[in-house]
Amino acid sequence: xxxxxxxxxxxxxDVIEDWLNYYSFGEQFDRIAVYDSSTDGTWEAxxxxxxxxxxxxxxxxxxxxxxxxxNLLLALxxxxxxxxxxxxxDADNFLEAKPRExxxxxxxxxxxxxxxxxxxFYFTDLDYQDRExxxxxxxxxxxxxxxxxxxxxxxxxxxxxxxxxxxxxxxGPFLGVSPVLRHYQWRTPEQAQKKLxxxxxxxxxxxxxxxxxxxxxxxxxxxxxxxxxxxxxGPRLAQMRIFKAYGPSKL
Numbered sequence: 469x470x471x472x473x474x475x476x477x478x479x480x481x482d483v484i485e486d487w488l489n490y491y492s493f494g495e496q497f498d499r500i501a502v503y504d505s506s507t508d509g510t511w512e513a514x515x516x517x518x519x520x521x522x523x524x525x526x527x528x529x530x531x532x533x534x535x536x537x538x539n540l541l542l543a544l545x546x547x548x549x550x551x552x553x554x555x556x557x558d559a560d561n562f563l564e565a566k567p568r569e570x571x572x573x574x575x576x577x578x579x580x581x582x583x584x585x586x587x588x589f590y591f592t593d594l595d596y597q598d599r600e601x602x603x604x605x606x607x608x609x610x611x612x613x614x615x616x617x618x619x620x621x622x623x624x625x626x627x628x629x630x631x632x633x634x635x636x637x638x639x640g641p642f643l644g645v646s647p648v649l650r651h652y653q654w655r656t657p658e659q660a661q662k663k664l665x666x667x668x669x670x671x672x673x674x675x676x677x678x679x680x681x682x683x684x685x686x687x688x689x690x691x692x693x694x695x696x697x698x699x700x701x702g703p704r705l706a707q708m709r710i711f712k713a714y715g716p717s718k719l
Contacts, residue, residue: 469575470552471567472499472622474541479508479666480559482659483652486603487559488517492524496567499550501525501541510559545622553582555619560655562604563618564698565647570619574643581642584618584649587611587698591654591681592688599656607652609691611702618649648698657681 473491477484492500500523504511511528518524525544542554553571557563563584574582589607598606654660660681668679677683692699 469568469571470498470550471496471555471571472501472545472550472552473497473555473557473567475500475502475557475559477502477510477514477559478505479510479662480506481509481513482655483603484510484513484559485517487557487562488514490562491557491567492517492521497523497555498552499523499525499545499548501544502527503541504528505530542622550622552622553619554622556617558651560652562650562652563647564650567619570643570645570647573645574619574621577641577643579641579643580621581617581640582619583642583646584616585612585646585698585700586614586616586649586651588613589650589652589654590691591657591660591685592691593685594688596657596685599658603652603655604650607654608694609686609688610650610694611691612648612698612700613702614651615646616649618647654681654684660684 475487480487491497502514502524504514504526505528507530514524514526518526525541525548527541527544545554553567553574555563555567570582574580587610589610591607592609595606595608600606653663664676664679664681667673668676690703692702
Protein backbone atom coordinates (compact mmCIF):
# COMPACT_ATOMS: atom_id res chain seq x y z
CA UNK A 469 0.00 0.00 0.00
CA UNK A 470 1.68 3.20 -1.18
CA UNK A 471 1.11 6.53 0.57
CA UNK A 472 2.27 10.03 -0.27
CA UNK A 473 2.06 13.46 1.36
CA UNK A 474 1.54 16.65 -0.61
CA UNK A 475 2.97 19.63 1.29
CA UNK A 476 2.54 23.29 0.29
CA UNK A 477 4.79 25.48 2.43
CA UNK A 478 5.74 29.15 2.67
CA UNK A 479 7.90 30.66 5.40
CA UNK A 480 7.35 28.03 8.10
CA UNK A 481 10.90 27.86 9.46
CA ASP A 482 9.68 27.70 13.06
CA VAL A 483 7.68 24.49 12.49
CA ILE A 484 9.08 22.67 9.44
CA GLU A 485 11.59 20.62 11.44
CA ASP A 486 8.76 19.46 13.72
CA TRP A 487 6.77 18.38 10.65
CA LEU A 488 9.69 16.54 9.07
CA ASN A 489 10.48 14.73 12.31
CA TYR A 490 6.84 13.80 12.82
CA TYR A 491 6.29 12.30 9.37
CA SER A 492 9.35 11.65 7.27
CA PHE A 493 11.17 9.48 9.77
CA GLY A 494 8.01 7.65 10.82
CA GLU A 495 8.01 5.47 7.69
CA GLN A 496 4.44 6.55 7.02
CA PHE A 497 4.94 7.90 3.50
CA ASP A 498 6.60 6.37 0.47
CA ARG A 499 6.79 9.81 -1.13
CA ILE A 500 6.69 13.39 0.17
CA ALA A 501 6.02 15.94 -2.58
CA VAL A 502 6.88 19.48 -1.46
CA TYR A 503 6.04 22.77 -3.16
CA ASP A 504 7.93 25.57 -1.37
CA SER A 505 7.92 29.34 -1.91
CA SER A 506 9.82 30.38 1.21
CA THR A 507 12.44 33.04 1.76
CA ASP A 508 13.05 32.47 5.48
CA GLY A 509 15.22 29.34 5.41
CA THR A 510 12.38 26.79 5.18
CA TRP A 511 13.53 25.59 1.74
CA GLU A 512 17.09 25.10 2.95
CA ALA A 513 15.84 23.11 5.95
CA UNK A 514 13.83 20.84 3.63
CA UNK A 515 16.80 20.27 1.33
CA UNK A 516 19.07 19.58 4.29
CA UNK A 517 16.67 16.93 5.56
CA UNK A 518 16.09 15.53 2.08
CA UNK A 519 19.74 14.83 1.38
CA UNK A 520 19.76 11.75 -0.82
CA UNK A 521 16.37 10.50 0.43
CA UNK A 522 14.51 9.48 -2.72
CA UNK A 523 11.14 9.78 -1.01
CA UNK A 524 11.30 13.57 -1.33
CA UNK A 525 10.15 15.29 -4.52
CA UNK A 526 10.84 19.01 -4.08
CA UNK A 527 9.94 22.09 -6.11
CA UNK A 528 10.80 25.69 -5.25
CA UNK A 529 9.77 29.04 -6.70
CA UNK A 530 8.20 32.26 -5.40
CA UNK A 531 4.88 32.10 -7.26
CA UNK A 532 1.57 32.35 -5.35
CA UNK A 533 0.14 29.18 -3.84
CA UNK A 534 -2.69 28.12 -6.10
CA UNK A 535 -4.06 24.72 -6.91
CA UNK A 536 -2.13 24.45 -10.16
CA UNK A 537 0.93 24.11 -7.90
CA UNK A 538 -0.71 21.13 -6.21
CA ASN A 539 -1.53 19.65 -9.61
CA LEU A 540 2.17 19.98 -10.41
CA LEU A 541 2.92 17.82 -7.37
CA LEU A 542 0.37 15.23 -8.52
CA ALA A 543 2.07 15.18 -11.92
CA LEU A 544 5.43 14.64 -10.21
CA UNK A 545 4.04 11.67 -8.29
CA UNK A 546 2.51 10.19 -11.42
CA UNK A 547 5.83 10.66 -13.24
CA UNK A 548 7.48 8.47 -10.62
CA UNK A 549 4.75 5.82 -11.04
CA UNK A 550 3.17 6.44 -7.67
CA UNK A 551 -0.06 4.48 -7.23
CA UNK A 552 -1.74 4.85 -3.88
CA UNK A 553 -3.20 7.28 -1.35
CA UNK A 554 -2.53 11.03 -1.33
CA UNK A 555 -2.58 12.93 2.00
CA UNK A 556 -2.94 16.71 1.73
CA UNK A 557 -1.08 18.37 4.61
CA ASP A 558 0.33 21.75 5.62
CA ALA A 559 3.48 22.32 7.65
CA ASP A 560 1.38 23.08 10.74
CA ASN A 561 -0.73 19.88 10.42
CA PHE A 562 -0.07 16.85 12.62
CA LEU A 563 -2.26 13.79 12.14
CA GLU A 564 -3.18 11.80 15.24
CA ALA A 565 -3.57 8.56 13.25
CA LYS A 566 -0.90 6.85 11.17
CA PRO A 567 -1.40 7.58 7.44
CA ARG A 568 -0.45 4.10 6.26
CA GLU A 569 -2.85 2.44 8.67
CA UNK A 570 -5.64 4.78 7.56
CA UNK A 571 -4.98 3.94 3.90
CA UNK A 572 -5.06 0.23 4.68
CA UNK A 573 -8.36 0.64 6.55
CA UNK A 574 -9.82 2.59 3.64
CA UNK A 575 -8.75 -0.08 1.14
CA UNK A 576 -10.32 -2.82 3.25
CA UNK A 577 -13.56 -0.81 3.56
CA UNK A 578 -13.74 -0.04 -0.16
CA UNK A 579 -13.48 3.71 0.54
CA UNK A 580 -12.07 6.22 -1.93
CA UNK A 581 -11.46 9.14 0.43
CA UNK A 582 -10.81 9.93 4.11
CA UNK A 583 -12.22 12.86 6.10
CA UNK A 584 -10.47 14.45 9.09
CA UNK A 585 -11.74 16.44 12.05
CA UNK A 586 -9.53 19.52 12.44
CA UNK A 587 -8.50 20.46 15.98
CA UNK A 588 -7.63 24.16 15.77
CA PHE A 589 -5.16 25.15 18.50
CA TYR A 590 -5.45 28.76 19.68
CA PHE A 591 -3.64 31.37 21.69
CA THR A 592 -5.23 31.69 25.13
CA ASP A 593 -4.95 34.17 27.99
CA LEU A 594 -2.71 31.62 29.78
CA ASP A 595 -0.12 30.94 27.10
CA TYR A 596 -0.09 33.48 24.26
CA GLN A 597 3.28 34.92 25.30
CA ASP A 598 4.99 31.51 25.45
CA ARG A 599 7.59 31.35 22.66
CA GLU A 600 9.97 28.77 24.12
CA UNK A 601 8.07 25.62 25.07
CA UNK A 602 7.86 22.83 22.50
CA UNK A 603 4.89 23.28 20.19
CA UNK A 604 2.68 20.44 21.44
CA UNK A 605 3.16 21.65 25.02
CA UNK A 606 2.93 25.36 24.22
CA UNK A 607 -0.53 25.20 22.61
CA UNK A 608 -2.84 22.96 24.64
CA UNK A 609 -6.29 24.46 24.04
CA UNK A 610 -8.34 23.68 20.96
CA UNK A 611 -11.70 23.47 19.24
CA UNK A 612 -12.68 20.85 16.68
CA UNK A 613 -14.69 23.17 14.45
CA UNK A 614 -13.75 22.15 10.92
CA UNK A 615 -13.71 19.08 8.69
CA UNK A 616 -11.58 18.48 5.61
CA UNK A 617 -11.05 15.78 3.03
CA UNK A 618 -7.66 14.60 4.19
CA UNK A 619 -6.79 11.86 1.72
CA UNK A 620 -7.97 10.12 -1.42
CA UNK A 621 -6.95 7.33 -3.76
CA UNK A 622 -4.97 8.73 -6.68
CA UNK A 623 -6.60 8.33 -10.08
CA UNK A 624 -6.03 10.10 -13.43
CA UNK A 625 -9.36 11.95 -13.35
CA UNK A 626 -8.76 13.52 -9.95
CA UNK A 627 -7.05 16.91 -9.92
CA UNK A 628 -7.70 20.37 -8.52
CA UNK A 629 -10.03 22.63 -10.49
CA UNK A 630 -9.90 26.38 -9.93
CA UNK A 631 -7.38 28.24 -7.85
CA UNK A 632 -8.51 27.74 -4.28
CA UNK A 633 -10.68 24.61 -3.95
CA UNK A 634 -9.66 22.73 -0.82
CA UNK A 635 -9.71 19.27 -2.36
CA UNK A 636 -9.89 17.84 -5.88
CA UNK A 637 -12.70 15.42 -5.06
CA UNK A 638 -15.92 15.33 -3.09
CA UNK A 639 -16.77 11.79 -4.15
CA GLY A 640 -17.10 8.92 -1.74
CA PRO A 641 -17.49 6.49 -0.32
CA PHE A 642 -15.57 7.80 2.68
CA LEU A 643 -13.85 5.83 5.42
CA GLY A 644 -16.22 5.53 8.38
CA VAL A 645 -13.61 6.86 10.81
CA SER A 646 -12.54 10.54 10.77
CA PRO A 647 -9.15 10.97 12.48
CA VAL A 648 -8.13 14.16 14.27
CA LEU A 649 -5.76 16.53 12.48
CA ARG A 650 -3.98 18.96 14.81
CA HIS A 651 -3.68 22.45 13.27
CA TYR A 652 -1.18 24.88 14.83
CA GLN A 653 -1.59 28.05 12.80
CA TRP A 654 -0.99 30.28 15.86
CA ARG A 655 2.46 29.47 17.25
CA THR A 656 4.02 32.76 18.41
CA PRO A 657 2.76 36.36 18.22
CA GLU A 658 5.49 37.23 15.71
CA GLN A 659 4.73 34.24 13.48
CA ALA A 660 0.99 34.94 13.68
CA GLN A 661 1.38 38.60 12.71
CA LYS A 662 3.59 37.68 9.77
CA LYS A 663 0.99 35.15 8.62
CA LEU A 664 -1.81 37.71 8.91
CA UNK A 665 0.16 40.36 7.03
CA UNK A 666 0.73 37.86 4.25
CA UNK A 667 -2.76 36.36 3.94
CA UNK A 668 -5.39 38.70 5.40
CA UNK A 669 -7.96 39.71 2.79
CA UNK A 670 -6.55 37.36 0.15
CA UNK A 671 -8.61 34.77 -1.76
CA UNK A 672 -8.81 31.51 0.14
CA UNK A 673 -8.40 33.17 3.57
CA UNK A 674 -11.90 34.42 4.31
CA UNK A 675 -11.72 32.78 7.77
CA UNK A 676 -9.26 35.50 8.89
CA UNK A 677 -11.46 38.21 10.40
CA UNK A 678 -8.75 40.58 11.70
CA UNK A 679 -5.20 41.52 10.75
CA UNK A 680 -4.15 41.83 14.39
CA UNK A 681 -2.80 38.70 16.10
CA UNK A 682 -4.33 39.78 19.41
CA UNK A 683 -7.80 39.15 17.99
CA UNK A 684 -6.91 35.45 17.97
CA UNK A 685 -6.29 35.18 21.72
CA UNK A 686 -9.17 33.43 23.51
CA UNK A 687 -10.49 32.64 26.96
CA UNK A 688 -9.03 29.24 27.85
CA UNK A 689 -12.10 28.36 29.94
CA UNK A 690 -14.23 28.16 26.81
CA UNK A 691 -11.88 25.89 24.87
CA UNK A 692 -11.09 22.21 25.29
CA UNK A 693 -7.79 21.10 26.83
CA UNK A 694 -5.94 18.17 25.25
CA UNK A 695 -6.19 16.28 28.56
CA UNK A 696 -9.94 15.97 27.90
CA UNK A 697 -9.34 13.91 24.76
CA UNK A 698 -10.80 14.95 21.41
CA UNK A 699 -14.15 16.70 21.94
CA UNK A 700 -16.17 17.97 18.99
CA UNK A 701 -17.59 21.50 18.85
CA GLY A 702 -17.63 24.46 21.19
CA PRO A 703 -18.79 28.11 21.40
CA ARG A 704 -18.35 30.64 18.62
CA LEU A 705 -14.91 32.21 18.57
CA ALA A 706 -16.32 35.74 18.57
CA GLN A 707 -17.65 35.11 22.10
CA MET A 708 -14.21 34.28 23.47
CA ARG A 709 -11.85 37.05 22.36
CA ILE A 710 -9.71 38.58 25.08
CA PHE A 711 -8.27 41.76 23.54
CA LYS A 712 -10.57 42.81 20.65
CA ALA A 713 -7.74 44.85 19.18
CA TYR A 714 -9.09 45.47 15.65
CA GLY A 715 -5.98 47.28 14.52
CA PRO A 716 -2.29 46.85 13.78
CA SER A 717 -0.52 45.27 16.72
CA LYS A 718 2.70 46.35 18.38
CA LEU A 719 4.62 43.23 19.29
